[in-house]
Amino acid sequence: MKTARVIPLLLSLSIGQALADTPINLSHDASPNAHVSISNVKGEVTVSAWDRNQVQVTGRLGDGAKPLAIEGSNSSMSIKVESAGKSGWLNWGSDTSMGSTTLDVRVPKGASLDVDVVSAPMNIDGIEGGTIKVNTVSGKARINARSPSIDADAVSGSIELAGSADRVNLQTVSGDILAPNVGAEASLQTVSGRIRVNGGPWRKLNLSTVSGDVQLSGGVAPNGAYDVDSMSGDVQIQVPSNLSAVIKASTFSGDLRSDFGTVKKPEHGPGSDLQTTVGAGGAKMNVETFSGDLRIRRQD
Template sequence: MKTARILPLLLCLSIGQALADTPINLSHDATPNVHVSISNVKGAVTITAWDRNQVEVGGRLGDGAKPLAIEGSASDMSIKVQPQGKSGWFSWNSDTSMSGTMLEVRVPKGASLDVDVVSAPLSIDGIDGGKIKVNTVSGKARVNARAPQVNVDSVSGTIELAGSAGKVALQTVSGDILAPNVGDEAELQTVSGRVRVNGGPWRKFNLSTVSGDVQLAGGLAKDGTFAVDSMSGDVQVTVPSGLSAILHASTFSGDLRSDFGTVQKAEHGPGSELRVTVGGGNGEMNIETFSGDLRIRKQD
C-alpha cells in the first residue's frame, strides 16, 4: 500500500522537474546586421556573436513560461520569455509563478541588440559594428563589443563595458561603472557606485555621481567639453601632458590638488578653486566636488 501511494508522488515530482528543465533549441535565418530584441525576467542571458547569418537560441526554459519562439523577420526579430498565464488581481506579479530561464543566444557579429532583463545577469560578447541597448534591474551587465553606440541603464547591478564603444550612455543607481575604452562621447550617471573609465580623446564627456569614488583617464578632442559633478566621492582625473583646455576645478570641503596651475584657497570658509589655461586652451574642462577630494594628474 505504501508503494502504491509513493509511486504517484514520485511521478508527479519527475514531471515537475522535467517541466522546470525544458531545453531550448531554436534558430532563424538572419541578415548580417539584424536587429534582435531579447526579454527575460528571471534567470540569465548570454549573447555571443558568431560568423553565421543566423540567430540561434539554446538554454533552458523555466517552469511556468510560455513556449518560446523567435518572432519577426530576418532583419528584425524578437525573443521574449513570458509567463503562461495571469496570477493575482489584474496580472500583478504574473512572473512569480515562473522559474528562471537560461537563454544562450548566438547572433551575427554585426547585429544590433535591444535587451531587457529584470532579475537576470547579462553577458554580451563579440558584437562588431551593431548598436547595443540594455535595460536591467538587479543583474550585472557585462558587454564586450566593438560598437558605435552602447546604452546601458541599470538599477542595482554593475555595468562592465569591455572592448570599445564610440558613444556610450551608462547609468546605474547602486552598481559600479567600469569601462576601460570609451570613445569620443560619454554620458555617465551613478548614485552610490564607483566609476573607473578610460578612453578619449573625448569630444563630449559628462559624469554625475553622488557617493561613489571616480577614476578617469583620457584626453580631450579639439574643442571638446568635459564635465564632472560629484557630491561625496573622491575624484581623480588623469590627462595627457599635451592637454589643451581651459580648466576649472573646485571643491567645497575636500582637498584639491593639481599638476596644472595654482590652487586657490577660499578667503572665507572652506573650499578651493583652480582656473588655468593649459596649452592652447582649445577645450573646456569643469570638475566640481562637494565633500570629496579632487586630484588632477598629468599622465607620465
Template sequence: MKTARIIPLLLSLSIGQALADTPINLSHDATPSVHVSIGNVKGTVTVTAWDRDQVQVGGHLGEGAKPLTIEGSNSDLTIKVQAQGKSGWLNWNSDTSMGGTTLDVRVPKGASLDVDVVSAPISIDGIEGGKIKINAVSGKARVNARTPSAEIETVSGNIELAGHADRVSLQTVSGDILAPSVGNNAELQTVSGRIRVGGGPWQKLNLSTVSGDVQLSGGLAASGTLDVDSMSGDVQLQIPANTSAAIHANTFSGDLRSDFGTVKKAEHGPGSALQTTIGSGSGKIAIETFSGDLRIRQQD
C-alpha cells in the first residue's frame, strides 16, 4: 500500500521537474507596429527589437506553468505565463506556486509593449517608435528605447530608462529612478527611492518624493513648468544659464542655496525662501521641501 501511494507522488514530481526544464520555441507573424502584451510572475522577461515582422519567444518554462502560447492577431499579440489548474498531488492552483519562467522575446522595432510582472526583472532594448508600459512589483525595469511614451510603475524595483522618451511617467515606492534623457513631458514619483533625471527642454515636469534624494538636470521649453515637492529628501536642481523662468522656492527647515537671485531667511523660526526671475521669466519653476536641503545650480 505504501508503494502504491509513493509511486504517483514520484511520478508527479518527475513530471513537474521535466516541465521546469521545457525550452520555449514559439513564433508568430506580426505587423511592424504590433502591440504585444507580456505577463510573467517569476523569472525574467527580456525583450529585444529586431528587423523582422515577427514575434519570437525563447527561454524556459517554469515548473507548474501551462504550456505557453502566442495568442491574438498579427497586430495584437499576447504572451502570458499561467499556472496549471489543480492536478494530482501537486495541486498547482495559484500563480505564486509556479517556478520561474525565462522569457526571451524578439519583436519588430516599431512594436508597442505592455508588460506585467510580479518578481521578474524586465529588460527592453531597441524599440524605436512604439509605446512602452510596464507594471512590476519587485522586479527591476531597464529600458533602452526611443519611444513617444514610457509608463513604468514598480513597488521595490529600480527603474532605468535610457535612450529617449518624449512623454514619461515613472513611479516607484522604494526603488530608485535613473533617467538621463527625459523628453518634454514627465511625471516622476517615489517614496524613499532616489531620483536622477536629466533631459529637456521640458514643457511640463512634475516630481514628488518623500524621503528620497533628487538630482535634476535640464532646461525648460518656452513657457514650460517645473514642479518639485519633497518632504525630507534633498533636492539638487541644475539648469542652464539661458533658462527663462520665474523661480519660487522655499524650505521649512532645510538649507536653501541658489546661484540665481537672493535667498531670504525667515525672520522668526527656521525656513528660507527664494523668489527671482531669470531671462524673461516666461516659464515657471516651483520647488518646495520640508526638511530636505535645496540647491539650485547654474549648469555648466
C-alpha cells in the first residue's frame, strides 16, 4: 500500500521538475552590429561574443514562464522572459511565481546590448565595438568588453568592468564599482558602495559618493574637468607625476593631505583646503569631502 502511494508521488514530482526545467534552443540571423535586448526577472544571464552573424540562445526556461522567442529583425531583436500569468494591476506580482530561467546568449562581436535583470546575476564577455547598457537590482554585473560606451545601473548588486571603455556611466546604491581601465569620460555614483577605478587621462570625470570609500587613479587630459564629491566616505587619489592642472581641494571635518601644494587650516574651527597649480595648469581638479579623509598622491 505504501509503495502504491509513493510511486504516483514520485511521478508527479518528476513531471513537475521536467516542466520547471524546459531546455531552450533558439537562433536568429543577425547583422554584425545588431542591437540585442535581453530581459530576465529571475535566474542568470550570460552573454558571449562569437564570430558568427547569428544570435543563439540556450539554457533553461523557468516554470511559469511564457515560451521564449527571439523577436525582431536581423538588426534589432529582443529576448524577453515573461510570466505566463495574467498581466495588469490586479496581477502585478505574478512574476514572483516564476521559476528561475538561465539564459546563455551568443551574439556577434560587434553587437550592442541592452540587458535588464532583477535578481539575476549577469555576465557579458567579448563584445568589441558595440555599446552596452545594463540595469540590475540585486544581481552582480560583470562586463568584459571593449566598448565606446558602457552604462550600468545597480541597486545592491556590484558592477565589475574589465577590458576598456571610452565612456562609462556607472551607478549603484550599495553595490561596489570596480573598473580598472576607464577611458576619457566617466560618471561614477554610489551611496554606500566602494569605488575602485583606474583610467584616464580624463577629459571629464564626475564622481560622487555618500558613505562609500573611493580609490581613484589616473591623469587628467589637457583642459579636462575633474570633479569628486564625498560626504563621509574617505577618498584616495593618485595622479601621474607629470600632472598639469589647477587643484582645488577641501574638507569640512576630514583630514586633507596632498603631495602637491600646501594644505591650509583655519586658525579656529575644523576644515582644511588646498589650492595649487601643478605644471602649466590647464586642467581643473575639484575635490571635496565633508567628513571623509582626503589624500592626493603622486604616482611613482
